[in-house]
Amino acid sequence: xxxxxxxxxxxxxxxxxxxxxxxxxxxxxxxxxxxxxxxxxxxxxxxxxxxxxxxxxxxxxxxxxxxxxxxxxxxxx
Numbered sequence: 001x002x003x004x005x006x007x008x009x010x011x012x013x014x015x016x017x018x019x020x021x022x023x024x025x026x027x028x029x030x031x032x033x034x035x036x037x038x039x040x041x042x043x044x045x046x047x048x049x050x051x052x053x054x055x056x057x058x059x060x061x062x063x064x065x066x067x068x069x070x071x072x073x074x075x076x077x
Contacts, residue, residue, distance in 0.1 A: 016028070
C-alpha cells in the first residue's frame with residue numbers, strides 16, 4: 001500500500017515511529033516530504049469496536065473542511 005502512495009525513492013527514506021493511543025498499533029511515517037499516520041485494522045480491534053473502514057469514510061466525508069486530515073487509502077486487513 002505504501003509503495004502505491006509514495007514514490008519508491010521516498011519510500012526508502014521513510015522513518016516509521018510507533019504512536020501510542022487508545023487504539024494502539026499506529027505508526028507515524030515521516031520522511032522527505034512525507035508525514036502520514038498508518039493505522040492497523042485487526043480482528044482484535046474490531047472486537048473492541050474500532051472500525052477503520054468507518055473511520056476512513058468519515059475522514060473522507062470531512063475532506064476539505066479543514067477539520068480532519070485527508071485519508072490516503074485503506075486495504076483489507
